[in-house]
Amino acid sequence: MGALASCPFPFLDAWKKLADSNPIIGFIDAVLCGFSQIIFSDNTFSGVALLIGSFVVAPKVGFAALWSSIVSVAFQKIMKTPAIGSRLGVNTFCSVLTGVIMGGLVFNEGISLMFFVFFGLASIFCTITSIGLSAVFSKYNAAGLGLPFGFTTLVFMAAAQNMGFISQADTVVAHSAAQLTPSDIAAWDGATFIQAVYSGVSELLGGTTIIVAGIIGVALLMSSRIDFINAILGALWGALVAMYFGVPNVPVLIGLYGYNGALLMFVLNGRAFKITPRSFVLNLILAGTSAILSAWLSVSFGLVGAVYTAFPFSIICCLLMLAAPSIEGLEYNAPMYWGVPETVPAIKKAAESAEQ
Numbered sequence: 001m002g003a004l005a006s007c008p009f010p011f012l013d014a015w016k017k018l019a020d021s022n023p024i025i026g027f028i029d030a031v032l033c034g035f036s037q038i039i040f041s042d043n044t045f046s047g048v049a050l051l052i053g054s055f056v057v058a059p060k061v062g063f064a065a066l067w068s069s070i071v072s073v074a075f076q077k078i079m080k081t082p083a084i085g086s087r088l089g090v091n092t093f094c095s096v097l098t099g100v101i102m103g104g105l106v107f108n109e110g111i112s113l114m115f116f117v118f119f120g121l122a123s124i125f126c127t128i129t130s131i132g133l134s135a136v137f138s139k140y141n142a143a144g145l146g147l148p149f150g151f152t153t154l155v156f157m158a159a160a161q162n163m164g165f166i167s168q169a170d171t172v173v174a175h176s177a178a179q180l181t182p183s184d185i186a187a188w189d190g191a192t193f194i195q196a197v198y199s200g201v202s203e204l205l206g207g208t209t210i211i212v213a214g215i216i217g218v219a220l221l222m223s224s225r226i227d228f229i230n231a232i233l234g235a236l237w238g239a240l241v242a243m244y245f246g247v248p249n250v251p252v253l254i255g256l257y258g259y260n261g262a263l264l265m266f267v268l269n270g271r272a273f274k275i276t277p278r279s280f281v282l283n284l285i286l287a288g289t290s291a292i293l294s295a296w297l298s299v300s301f302g303l304v305g306a307v308y309t310a311f312p313f314s315i316i317c318c319l320l321m322l323a324a325p326s327i328e329g330l331e332y333n334a335p336m337y338w339g340v341p342e343t344v345p346a347i348k349k350a351a352e353s354a355e356q
């Protein structure tokens with residue numbers, strides 16, 4: 001299969017070739033790509049970094065994410081779904097994100113057999129949703145992105161409350177806010193703004209610390225330098241817009257507004273659309289708009305004790321991809337061409353040449 005969708009990285013192609021010839025190595029590669037696709041890459045070593053990062057957030061988060069990836073890959077193999085979706089991690093990463101976000105919130109008594117059963121069922125549900133939405137969106141040369149993750153989290157978090165696995169008061173905001181000091185929440189200054197930005201990156205793994213943000217930064221640099229910049233720009237802009245409109249400090253400080261901006265920049269700036277001055281400005285505008293959607297969904301989802309996760313970025317990106325055929329000022333790249341921004345032009349050119 002090869003590492004066609006990744007930036008050149010030492011030993012990556014050799015690892016991919018080994019994974020092609022060895023089913024056990026191939027399974028491990030697919031599990032790790034479930035992590036790397038959090039940053040929209042199939043770089044296995046980026047996946048290793050993100051796996052480590054999930055355990056740094058909390059051991060329970062790491063176990064939930066890893067188990068979710070293993071179950072998803074195994075389910076796809078047993079059900080004989082297209083191998084490409086499993087190996088690249090595109091049908092797995094939403095399950096990993098479900099484990100990342102919910103792992104720190106449910107089963108406060110610790111890891112048990114029921115913990116693994118619960119996350120196993122959530123992973124299977126999320127994988128089916130990913131495959132189903134992919135079949136629908138592919139008809140329009142679009143992708144479902146984080147919608148399966150958002151929907152699964154919404155369903156299973158509400159169910160966890162009804163089953164007593166999580167307190168209705170222990171939302172993502174309350175859980176993360178407990179780590180803040182009164183001085184953090186009091187007023188905005190340079191330090192708190194920087195915290196909001198790195199928390200926006202760290203929140204990709206459900207964390208709020210600069211250490212986790214640094215691990216994600218390493219994973220990005222191993223995969224895509226453009227995406228490293230995209231993550232910072234998106235998190236910074238999402239946080240800045242939220243601050244400008246007076247969103248309460250706590251959710252901004254823990255990165256809930258910045259990380260949707262980062263995800264949006266990952267997809268739109270170099271993947272779905274060729275980078276041009278026009279597309280770049282539009283992407284920044286939409287990253288800011290994600291803060292508005294986040295504020296709306298925080299109220300709507302808060303009524304049922306759930307979190308809006310990646311819905312803002314997914315809604316905006318899906319709508320723009322569906323609208324792309326009617327927008328002449330942007331050069332659209334269908335998901336079949338997506339790698340990292342550095343490789344999209346070559347993948348697209350090779351595919352178009354093969355069709356001629």
